[in-house]
Amino acid sequence: xxxxxxxxxxxxxxxxxxxxxxxxxxxxxxxxxxxxxxxxxxxxxxxxxxxxxxxxxxxxxxxxxxxxxxxxxxxxxxxxxxxxxxxxxxxxxxxxxxxxxxxxxxxxxxxxxxxxxxxxxxxxxxxxxxxxxxxxxxxxxxxxxxxxxxxxxxxxxxxxxxxxxxxxxxxxxxxxxxxxxxxxxxxxxxxxxxxxxxxxxxxxxxxxxxxxxxxxxxxxxxxxxxxxxxxxxxxxxxx
Amino acid sequence: xxxxxxxxxxxxxxxxxxxxxxxxxxxxxxxxxxxxxxxxxxxxxxxxxxxxxxxxxxxxxxxxxxxxxxxxxxxxxxxxxxxxxxxxxxxxxxxxxxxxxxxxxxxxxxxxxxxxxxxxxxxxxxxxxxxxxxxxxxxxxxxxxxxxxxxxxxxxxxxxxxxxxxxxxxxxxxxxxxxxxxxxxxxxxxxxxxxxxxxxxxxxxxxxxxxxxxxxxxxxxxxxxxxxxxxxxxxxxxxxxxxxxxxxxxxxxxxxx
Numbered sequence: 074x075x076x077x078x079x080x081x082x083x084x085x086x087x088x089x090x091x092x093x094x095x096x097x098x099x100x101x102x103x104x105x106x107x108x109x110x111x112x113x114x115x116x117x118x119x120x121x122x123x124x125x126x127x128x129x130x131x132x133x134x135x136x137x138x139x140x141x142x143x144x145x146x147x148x149x150x151x152x153x154x155x156x157x158x159x160x161x162x163x164x165x166x167x168x169x170x171x172x173x174x175x176x177x178x179x180x181x182x183x184x185x186x187x188x189x190x191x192x193x194x195x196x197x198x199x200x201x202x203x204x205x206x207x208x209x210x211x212x213x214x215x216x217x218x219x220x221x222x223x224x225x226x227x228x229x230x231x232x233x234x235x236x237x238x239x240x241x242x243x244x245x246x247x248x249x250x251x252x253x254x255x256x257x258x259x260x261x262x263x264x265x266x267x268x269x270x271x272x273x274x275x276x277x278x279x280x281x282x283x284x285x286x287x288x289x290x291x292x293x294x295x296x297x298x299x300x301x302x303x304x305x306x307x308x309x310x311x312x
Numbered sequence: 313x314x315x316x317x318x319x320x321x322x323x324x325x326x327x328x329x330x331x332x333x334x335x336x337x338x339x340x341x342x343x344x345x346x347x348x349x350x351x352x353x354x355x356x357x358x359x360x361x362x363x364x365x366x367x368x369x370x371x372x373x374x375x376x377x378x379x380x381x382x383x384x385x386x387x388x389x390x391x392x393x394x395x396x397x398x399x400x401x402x403x404x405x406x407x408x409x410x411x412x413x414x415x416x417x418x419x420x421x422x423x424x425x426x427x428x429x430x431x432x433x434x435x436x437x438x439x440x441x442x443x444x445x446x447x448x449x450x451x452x453x454x455x456x457x458x459x460x461x462x463x464x465x466x467x468x469x470x471x472x473x474x475x476x477x478x479x480x481x482x483x484x485x486x487x488x489x490x491x492x493x494x495x496x497x498x499x500x501x502x503x504x505x506x507x508x509x510x511x512x513x514x515x516x517x518x519x520x521x522x523x524x525x526x527x528x529x530x531x532x533x534x535x536x537x538x539x540x541x542x543x544x545x546x547x548x549x550x551x552x553x554x555x556x557x558x559x560x561x562x563x564x565x566x567x568x569x
Contacts, residue, residue: 089490093497096512100362100503235343238351244358254354 084173087123088180091116104248109275117181118270119242121202122263124173125209126233132166133213133226140221140308149309159298159305163210170206174199189277197283198273204290205266211297218304240264265289315412316419323407323420324427327394331428341390341428345383345436349375353443356502364507369533372445376436377457377528378501381521383432384465385492389485391425392472399480399564408565418473418557425469426462433458448534456539457531463546464524468492470553477560499525520545 091113099112109115139145139162148158178188178195188194216226240263241249249255258264269286272279331337353372360371367374395417398404411417441447447454475488499521500508508516516522527542 086490089494090497093494096510097497097500097502097508098356098359099509099512100364100507101356101359103362104358235347238347238355243351243355248358249355250358250361251354254350258355 084124084127084169084176087120087173087177090123091120098243101244101248104244106245106248108245111185113181113184114186114274115271117177117186118267118274119237120177120181121174121198121270122205122237122242122267124170124177125202125205126230126237127173128166128170128206129209129213129216129233130226130230131169131213132163132210133215133217134223135162135165136214136217137221137223137226140218141223145308155305155309156302159214159301163207163214166210166213167203167206170210171199171203174202174206186274188274190273191277194273194277198270201269201273201283201286201290204287204294208290208293208297211294211301214301215297215304218301218308221308236261236263240267242267262289262293316416317413319411319413319416320419320423321416323411323417324423327391327421327424328427330394331391331424337390341383341387341432342435344386345379345432346439348382349379349436349440350443352379352502353440353445359502362503362507365503367504367529367533368535369446369448370444372440372443373447373532374529376440376445377525377532378496378499379436380433380457380461381464381524381528382496383436384429384461385468385496386489387429387432388425388465388468388470389472389489389492391421391428391469392476393482393485393488395421395473396476396480396482396484399476400482404480404564414561414565415558418470418554418561421473422466422469425465429462429465433461447532449531449536450534453531453534453536456536457528460524460528460531460539460542460546463543463550467546467549467553470550470557474553474556474560477557477564480564495519495521501525504529520549 095113095116098116101107102110102112102115107115136145136159139148145158178198182188188198190197213226217223220226239254239257240261241258242263246255246258246264246268249258265282265285266289268282269289272282272286276282331341349372352375356375357371359365360367360374395404398407407417408414449457471492472488475484498512498515499519500516505513505516505522505526523538523542523545526537527539530537530539
């Protein structure tokens with residue numbers, strides 16, 4: 074937070090992307106079966122995931138920096154519990170992610186987005202966002218600790234970007250005409266995360282979309298956190 | 313004159329060797345356009361069913377032209393970014409002292425950018441054809457599309473060089489990319505200009521990249537329209553950015569940063 078030049082663009086960039094993409098894709102709402110008549114309502118869910126993506130790079134880069142500078146090695150000589158260090162780094166990144174989510178909801182509401190699930194839906198949306206930010210930050214931590222290189226964590230950004238674009242972020246899966254793309258989008262966990270966010274805004278309370286979204290986020294969190302903890306223990310092993 | 317060309321040749325060769333032997337530079341320059349092509353052409357092809365969408369060569373060809381111009385723009389930016397990296401490693405200062413013709417530095421980067429972009433064009437075209445892209449235009453029309461994208465690439469490289477010669481830091485990359493990114497997406501990316509409504513239609517109508525995009529789509533569909541205007545605009549962009557880059561070079565020579 075003491076580096077606004079880094080934090081500000083990462084939080085604002087998803088809004089810029091939304092502002093230039095949503096009007097261009099407004100025509101998609103005229104497709105038969107499109108779930109809403111406003112592409113802004115459909116697209117704002119992507120911002121929450123992009124915010125989480127920055128939690129990934131922030132947590133990963135910070136931990137990799139601690140490895141690169143030898144700070145982690147020095148910590149291994151102290152009684153500090155490894156989990157506390159991991160939680161501290163992840164919590165910082167998640168806080169920025171959640172601040173971003175609140176900003177996206179606020180800007181969305183001002184721009185005319187209506188949350189069909191109401192005030193309770195906003196709270197669930199924040200809870201899901203928290204879980205997704207945690208999951209992504211844990212992936213970042215895993216990468217940072219395994220590679221010990223900030224550059225390597227940054228290099229993962231394109232990979233995540235690929236996952237984003239090969240999902241249902243731009244159109245509902247049932248409206249994707251190309252078979253191979255629809256298959257990839259169906260297997261891509263990002264689709265379920267974005268669909269859970271989207272359901273609260275467009276459909277109201279869609280239990281199916283919500284449980285799939287929460288389950289995917291929780292699954293990623295458990296796997297990534299276990300991996301990160303194991304990597305941290307290896308890094309802090311006293312020899 | 314020969315000093316200029318000698319400098320250009322060595323700068324271009326150095327840049328190309330660095331680009332083609334460094335996977336961290338090579339992979340993203342190929343991967344990003346391919347992902348965008350697959351994501352847009354595959355994921356958004358239903359848009360060709362919307363009322364008012366009348367592009368006879370299909371959605372993959374429609375998106376291919378945008379991806380080509382986008383790759384031209386970002387390829388140029390990344391090529392120019394090399395000069396910022398050279399300043400950070402202090403190599404650029406030595407180059408400025410040693411180069412017999414300093415204008416050749418700009419020329420060398422532009423030439424390297426065009427060769428690098430040519431490689432990207434080959435890859436994206438191959439994948440596009442595999443993905444079912446239809447080219448209804450003739451071979452000269454397709455060549456004109458590639459030539460138009462290469463002129464755009466030269467303009468983007470010069471823009472990036474001018475920027476990097478002023479700030480001399482790789483950290484400037486996001487600030488440099490953002491306006492180009494916005495300009496690209498304020499063109500008719502997903503549907504033709506006529507199908508856009510509201511403020512985006514007004515903005516896209518005035519966006520110079522729209523002319524390039526529409527001319528490119530005309531070439532690929534074998535129905536070229538206003539291609540002279542597009543080439544004229546692209547040439548004007550190159551001239552404008554050349555002035556920007558040369559002034560940046562003068563500032564760097566004077567150590568005015």
